[in-house]
Amino acid sequence: MEELRDERVDLEVISSELVYQGAVWNVRSDTVRYGDSEMTRQYVAHPGAAAVVAIDDDERVVLIQQYRHPIKERDWEIPAGLLDVAGEPPLETAKRELTEEVDLAAERWQHLVSMHTTPGGNDEVVHIFLARGLSHVESDYEREHEESDMRVERLPLADVIDGVLAGRLRNGILATGALAAAEVLRREAAAV
Known part of the structure; x- marks a missing residue:
């Protein structure tokens, strides 16, 4: 087996919107194409x-x-x-x-x-x-x-x-x- 590592995946983003803008981080909602279907996920966008x-x-x-x-x-x-x-x-x-x-x-x-x-x-x-x-x-x-x-x-x-x-x-x-x-x-x- 080759060296174990996380893999980057670039999905087609169908839509992305800012749901909430905060003082430190924001909440986003993205809809992406995953295989033959679409999925929507919300997440905190963080500066690191x-x-x-x-x-x-x-x-x-x-x-x-x-x-x-x-x-x-x-x-x-x-x-x-x-x-x-x-x-x-x-x-x-x-x-x-x-x-x-x-x-x-x-x-x-x-x-x-x-x-x-x-x-x-x-x-x-x-x-x-x-x-x-x-x-x-x-x-x-x-x-x-x-x-x-x-x-x-x-x-x-x-x-x-x-x-x-x-x-x-x-x-x-x-x-x-x-x-x-x-x-x-x-x-x-x-x-x-």
Whole structure:
């Protein structure tokens, strides 16, 4: 079998309309030709995002906890933000978000994974990066709303993985990023 990978499919779009225009993302309704029939699907059109697994020299992960209204919880996450600056590459967004959310910069950056968060309901792609060589930086970014009372903690990567596997940490971007970072660190250690 050849290398396993997702496949792009370009269907004939019969109609596409903006159903709702929001402050961050929109809802679209597309009717496409699929085989011999037509189907209509609604989805959230999302600008995408970048996220950061920031690991310090003691292999602790920088986590933030903030309120998320759709799930009515303060969940643990990794620093992340929307690709909302025109033309800004995902890595630059990740660097900006690390500074804005937790007042950190990193010397070394590595792309971990890019993932579709909910492909049945939106077109969001999140690019997750590993950041190492952390240092404190001053930021004049004003944290509002959910970010105004964000909690920041550094936890051992192994504890984060345990929390994900036990179902205590359910944020998908955190889970994917932590598991990918653990595997990268495992492979690096094995190569030595």
